[in-house]
Amino acid sequence: MPNRVLTFWRQAGFVAEEAVASVTRSGWMSGIVVITMTVSLLILGGIWQLSDDLYALTRAVGAKVEIMAFVAQDGDTAQLASAIDELPGVASTQIITKDQAWQQLQQEMKSQVDFSGLLQDNPLPDTIRVKVQDPADVAPVADKIQALPGVEGINYGHDLLAKLEQIMAFVQMAGLLVVGALMVATLAVTGNTIRLTVQARRREIEIMQLVGASAGFIHWPFLLEGMIFGLMGTLLASGLLVPWRSFLLIRLQELFPFVPIDADGLAMVRLLSYLLLVGMGVGALGSLFSVRRHLVAASGQ
Amino acid sequence: MIRLKQVSKIYPSGVRALVSLNLEIGPSEFVFLVGPSGAGKSTMLKLLYRSEIPTAGQVLVGGVDIGKLSIRQLPGLRQRIGVVFQDYKLLPQRTVSENVAFALKVLGTSRREIDRRTHSALDLVGLREQADLMPGQLSGGQQQRVCLARAIVNTPPVLLCDEPTGNLDPETSWDIMRLLTRINQHGTTIVVATHNKMIVDSMRRRVVTIDGGRLILDQPRGGYPVGVG
Numbered sequence: 001m002p003n004r005v006l007t008f009w010r011q012a013g014f015v016a017e018e019a020v021a022s023v024t025r026s027g028w029m030s031g032i033v034v035i036t037m038t039v040s041l042l043i044l045g046g047i048w049q050l051s052d053d054l055y056a057l058t059r060a061v062g063a064k065v066e067i068m069a070f071v072a073q074d075g076d077t078a079q080l081a082s083a084i085d086e087l088p089g090v091a092s093t094q095i096i097t098k099d100q101a102w103q104q105l106q107q108e109m110k111s112q113v114d115f116s117g118l119l120q121d122n123p124l125p126d127t128i129r130v131k132v133q134d135p136a137d138v139a140p141v142a143d144k145i146q147a148l149p150g151v152e153g154i155n156y157g158h159d160l161l162a163k164l165e166q167i168m169a170f171v172q173m174a175g176l177l178v179v180g181a182l183m184v185a186t187l188a189v190t191g192n193t194i195r196l197t198v199q200a201r202r203r204e205i206e207i208m209q210l211v212g213a214s215a216g217f218i219h220w221p222f223l224l225e226g227m228i229f230g231l232m233g234t235l236l237a238s239g240l241l242v243p244w245r246s247f248l249l250i251r252l253q254e255l256f257p258f259v260p261i262d263a264d265g266l267a268m269v270r271l272l273s274y275l276l277l278v279g280m281g282v283g284a285l286g287s288l289f290s291v292r293r294h295l296v297a298a299s300g301q
Numbered sequence: 302m303i304r305l306k307q308v309s310k311i312y313p314s315g316v317r318a319l320v321s322l323n324l325e326i327g328p329s330e331f332v333f334l335v336g337p338s339g340a341g342k343s344t345m346l347k348l349l350y351r352s353e354i355p356t357a358g359q360v361l362v363g364g365v366d367i368g369k370l371s372i373r374q375l376p377g378l379r380q381r382i383g384v385v386f387q388d389y390k391l392l393p394q395r396t397v398s399e400n401v402a403f404a405l406k407v408l409g410t411s412r413r414e415i416d417r418r419t420h421s422a423l424d425l426v427g428l429r430e431q432a433d434l435m436p437g438q439l440s441g442g443q444q445q446r447v448c449l450a451r452a453i454v455n456t457p458p459v460l461l462c463d464e465p466t467g468n469l470d471p472e473t474s475w476d477i478m479r480l481l482t483r484i485n486q487h488g489t490t491i492v493v494a495t496h497n498k499m500i501v502d503s504m505r506r507r508v509v510t511i512d513g514g515r516l517i518l519d520q521p522r523g524g525y526p527v528g529v530g
Contacts, residue, residue, distance in 0.1 A: 007409035014406045025394065204392060210350070211404035211455065212379035215372060 011217060019224035026197045030229065033193045037233025037283065038240075040186040041275050045241045047175040048271055053252065054171055058135065058164045065135060065157040067142045071126040075150030081128050087144055089137040094129040098122050125152060135161070183282060190286030194226060198290050205295070215295060222287040230283030234276045242268065302328045302459065302490045303349060308358035310344050310514075318344040320514040321358070326492065328458070331485045333501050334494040336511040337529055342494035345511070346461045349492070350382045351375060362459065380408065383452030383489075387464035389444045391436040391451075398423065398432040401450045408455070422450040426480055442473030446480065453484055460484060462493040466500065474500060498525040 023030050069084065071077045081093045096104075101124045132141050138161055146154050198205070208218050245268065303326040310319040318341045326332055334342045347353040348360050351367050359366050367378055391400050398419050405415045423429050426446035436444055445465060452460060462481065466474035478500055485491045495501065501508060501524060508523035509516065518526055 006411070009409075010411065011407075011409040014409070203390060207390060207392065207403065208407055210379060210384055210390075211407055211451075212376040212381075213407040214376045217407065 015217070015220040015224060018221035019228060022197060022201070022221060022225050023228050026200065029193050029196055033190055033229045033283075034232045034236065036186060036189045036193075037229055037279055038236040040182045040282075041233050041237035041279050042240055043182055044179050044278065045237060045271060045275050047171075047179055048274070049241075049245065049248075051168075051171050051175050052267065052271075054168050058168055061135070061160065061164060065138055065161060067130040067132070067138065067145060067154055067156040069128040069130060069145050069154050070152045071128065072150050072152040073125065075126070075152070077126040077128065080148065080150050083148055084128060084130055084145055087141060089132050089134065089141050091131040091133045093131075096127040096129060098124045098126050101125075101127055183278070186282050187286050187289075190226065190229065190283055191289045194222060194229075194287040195290035195293070197225070198222060198287075205291075218295065219288065219291050222291045223284050226283030226285070226287035227280045228283070230279030230281070231276070233283075234272070234279040237275060237279075238272050241272075302326055302330070302363060303492070304359075304361040305345075305348075306359040306361070308348065308355045308360060310341070310348065310353060311356045318514050319348075319355075319511075322511075322514070322516050324509065324516060324519075326490060328490055329485065329488050331482070331491045331504075331506045332493070333504070333506055333508045333523075334492060334511065335496070335501060335508060335525060335529060338496075340511045341514040342511060343463055344514075346384075346463050346492065346494055349459075349461055350384055351378060380455060381457050381459065383455065383457040383460040385445070385448050385452050385460065385462040385465045387467035389436070389448040391444055391447055393436055396433050396435060397428060397439070397447050400436065400447055401454050404451050404455055418454050418456075419450075422454040425453070425483070426450045440473075441468050442470075442476060445469060445473075445477055449477070449480060449484075453489070457489070459490045460492070462491070462495075464495060465493060466495065466497050471499065478504065501525040 069080070071080055077095055077097070081095050084090060085093050099122065102122045105124070130141070130145065132138050138156060142154055142156050145151060205218055209215075303324070305322050305324040308319055308322045309317070311317050322341075322345070334345065336342055344353060348355055349362060349367075351360075351370065354368050360368055362378065363381065365378070370378055392403065395403065401422055402415050402419045405418060410418075419432075420429070423432055426449055428443060428446055428450065431439060431443060436447065439447065445468075449465075460481075465477055465481075469477065474497060481491055481493065482504075505522045505524070508518070508520045508525070510518035510520075510526050510529060512529065520526075
């Protein structure tokens with residue numbers, strides 16, 4: 001059916017022409033939609049990055065957190081270490097014998113205390129230093145180690161981790177709420193502005209219906225118009241997000257020199273493509289609502 | 302070509318626009334639809350291009366009961382019916398030729414075909430010179446001719462005109478009537494709803510009179526009925 005294909009392409013060309021013409025013709029209204037889109041996407045992207053960074057930070061800090069397991073006096077250190085090694089989630093273990101610990105302590109305290117003759121016996125226990133694979137596993141792994149026979153006690157950065165996790169949860173929750181509210185607002189503003197352009201083009205729609213354009217065909221220029229708004233909003237938001245991101249990364253690195261924040265280019269690309277998807281989706285959806293409402297109202301049925 | 306069987310139309314407001322109306326219009330006929338304001342002329346035209354659906358009865362165009370058409374089938378009907386309005390309904394931001402071409406572009410006609418048909422439609426209504434002007438730069442009569450060109454550019458078998466001369470002076474009205482006559486001579490069925498007594502009286506065509514939503518007079522070669530506003 002080459003004829004139908006040709007007709008389809010001609011109609012597609014017409015739709016594209018109409019959409020672009022409409023964006024340029026309704027100048028200031030288009031401007032408002034694009035600015036609203038830009039601001040929303042900017043906030044969305046910002047929150048996204050913040051939660052991404054916090055997650056990276058938690059991981060980085062968590063990776064530094066080790067579990068120190070203290071071996072009971074009568075415990076078998078080597079056997080315990082291998083038992084810990086077997087636990088799921090454990091990355092590595094390192095045995096610090098009480099002698100090593102004692103020496104290290106003496107080394108560290110040398111200038112302040114004279115140990116010679118202070119204590120006859122080494123009061124320190126053997127210690128097993130445990131690294132976990134995933135920082136999120138620190139607490140459960142620590143619980144399991146504590147339950148092992150021969151473990152006298154454990155110590156890890158429990159409070160720090162808990163606090164970080166709380167912050168993460170809060171940011172994600174608040175982020176979700178803000179993003180959700182923003183999307184609804186953007187949808188409303190986009191839909192309303194496009195409704196104005198639909199109103200302004202009432203006559204065009206009426207004539208399209210009169211000369212026998214299908215309802216689907218009438219929708220397309222408006223859908224495309226919404227997507228163009230989304231595209232422009234995303235481009236503008238990206239233009240602000242990318243430089244801001246580089247700036248923020250440098251500052252963050254200065255603030256937390258010990259944390260390896262990866263300036264992952266791929267993460268940025270991923271974020272921008274999500275934004276593009278959201279922007280164009282919201283634009284298309286906004287116009288769809290407006291046109292549909294109008295078409296239903298205009299067809300008198 | 303057109304057949305109305307026991308057609309009634311009651312608007313949601315309760316207004317009874319048409320009551321059990323029967324009418325048959327053959328191919329290539331030229332029919333005047335007359336009657337006072339609010340008699341149901343516009344409603345009848347709207348039923349014919351299915352801007353409205355009858356409350357009861359059947360409206361047949363080309364043998365098809367158009368009340369039964371689905372939304373998907375509606376474009377097919379609209380492509381076979383040209384409509385001319387009193388207020389022209391032109392797109393103010395497009396040139397004359399773009400306005401006429403619009404009807405073809407929407408249907409995915411090829412550019413060459415669009416150019417060819419737009420030219421010949423504008424030739425027919427005598428506006429070739431004005432092709433690149435905006436509607437706002439034209440007189441009322443010229444705008445009505447653009448509307449007419451758009452209605453016939455797709456060569457529909459039926460042309461409906463709702464008060465085509467309502468806003469025009471007598472001289473210009475005659476221009477439009479001469480054009481409609483020529484289009485009718487090409488075989489197009491034409492229905493003109495009008496108040497224009499002078500024109501109806503001089504054309505000596507079929508005159509259908511509606512009053513209060515009922516068909517009260519159908520004259521094969523009539524004039525404007527006496528006593529109707």
